[in-house]
Each structure stands twice: as C-alpha cells, then as structure tokens.
Amino acid sequence: MVKAFNCPNCAAVFDPKQINCEYCGSYIITSEAKQITYDYNEFKLTNRKIFFHEIEMNTNEFPIRSGLANMYYSATKSDGGRLLLTNQRLIFCAHALNINPNLFWELSLKEVNRAELGLNLLISQRVKIFDVKDNETTFVVYGGKSWIDEIQHALHKMG
Template identity: 75%
Template sequence: MVKALNCPNCAATFDPTENVCEYCGSYIITSKSKQITYDSNDFKLANKKIFFHDIEMNTNEFPIRSGLGNMYYSITKSDGGRLLLTNQRLIFCAHAINLNPNLYWEVYLDEVVRTALGLNFFISQRIKIFDVKGSETTFVVYGGKTWLEEIGRCLN
C-alpha cells in the first residue's frame, strides 16, 4: 500500500509513485532506491518546480544521481541519509533515525576542488569531497566509482 504525501510546493496530497503533483505540476523525487541515476530529459518541464523530498532545486538545476549514504566522521560515528548530485551542487540530508536528524549539508560544484575514492568495503566505498575552504567531507556510498564519475562529469 502506498501512503499519500504532501506536495512541498502547494501542500496538496499526492501519490509518491506518480512523482508529479496533479495540482501544481511540481516534480517530486521520493525514491527509496539504493542508488539511481536520473535521465535529465525527465526534468525538462517548463516552469515547473523540482523537489528532492523537501529540497527545492534552483533555477535550471536538475538531479543527476541520488542514493543512500552515510556522512562519515570516524569508525564509530556517522550519519545516515540520502546523497543527491545535481548539475549545480552535492546535497546530503540525514534521515530521521540519527543523532542529528536535521543534518543538512551541501556544496556547490564550483566550490569543489577535487574528489577522491577512499577505502573500499565489500559493497560500499568512501568518496571524499575537497572544497575551496580546505574542508574534506567523506561519504560512504554504494558504487563510489560511479559517484565520482558522475561528479567528474558535472565538474567538467
């Protein structure tokens, strides 16, 4: 059974399997998939807003890849949630089952200096994001090499 959700744009009830609000036409991504790469043609909706859960995309911004991920701090500490790559930024939102359930992190791609592949675990990999402020942020994701390839395409 699919439960109804509310559109983050107009607050109308919508069916999450449809992805489009029938009242305002906003495109709402609510994927529960481990990893998904989007087709940019799906988002060429004239004058329609695009939301990733409750996060509104900027003008001319569209999703490229999303998936489960952990923001990694140390071997004993991380926050789980979803990582989203758009053509403009990389966004992480923690899910509700965390010590920091309201954690939100983002970096605009023009602030990314480089990326690197970290340690490889059986089915997951660490990816490291280095920004112009000298910060290093590490995520544990499925398909780390694919994430880095997609980020690399966006940076070029």
C-alpha cells in the first residue's frame, strides 16, 4: 500500500497513485517500478512544474527514464536508490535505507563524455558514465542496454 505524502510545490497532501497534484497541477513522478520510460510528449507541452519525487525539473527539462539503481563503489560497497535520466541531466538519489540516505548525485548531460555497458550480473548490468574529465561513475541497473541506448539518444539530441 502506497501512502500519501505532501506535494513538493504547494505542500498539499498528494496521493502517489496520481500523476498530478489536485491543488496546483504539478506533475509529481513517483514509481515503484524497476524501470520506466516516460512518454516525452506527455510533458513537453506543459507549463506545470515537474517533480521527480522531490527534485524539481529545470525549465524545459523532461524525464526520459528512471529505475532502481545502485551507485557502485566496489564489490562490497554500494548505495541503493533511483537513477533518473532527463533531457538535461542524470540524477541519482539514495533511498532512506542506506548508510548515506542523503546521497544525491547529478551530472549535466553537457558534462557526459560517454556511457558504456559494463559487467552483466545475470538480471542486472553495470552502466559506466564517464564525464568530460574521464571520471567514472558506475551504476548497477536493470536493463543496462536500454539505459545506454536512452543516454546515447539524449546525448545525440543535445549535440
């Protein structure tokens, strides 16, 4: 059972089963799904605010894909949460059950040099994100190839 929380825009009680706040109309994207790809057309013609959980999207920023992910540090250390790809950035937010529950990572797509598929772990795969300084951040995700395809498509649309 999903319980209600407050809209990050107007603080009204919001039922996560809905997509819009009934008071201010903001889109509030919450999902329990392992992976979800969003319909870009649903968001591009709106002047409403868009939130991914409590993160407000920038002007003309739209969600593309989100899903469960672990930020991978080593074979014995990672932080679980959700990864979000938008048309402007990649965002990772750790869930509350981590040692680092307030962990927040983001990288502008302008700073992404490349994305590569890493080790296949049966049902999950590593996705490696390299920034323009060649720093590597690795995530363990479901559907790694789809993540790479979506990231490369978003990078191509930017440049």
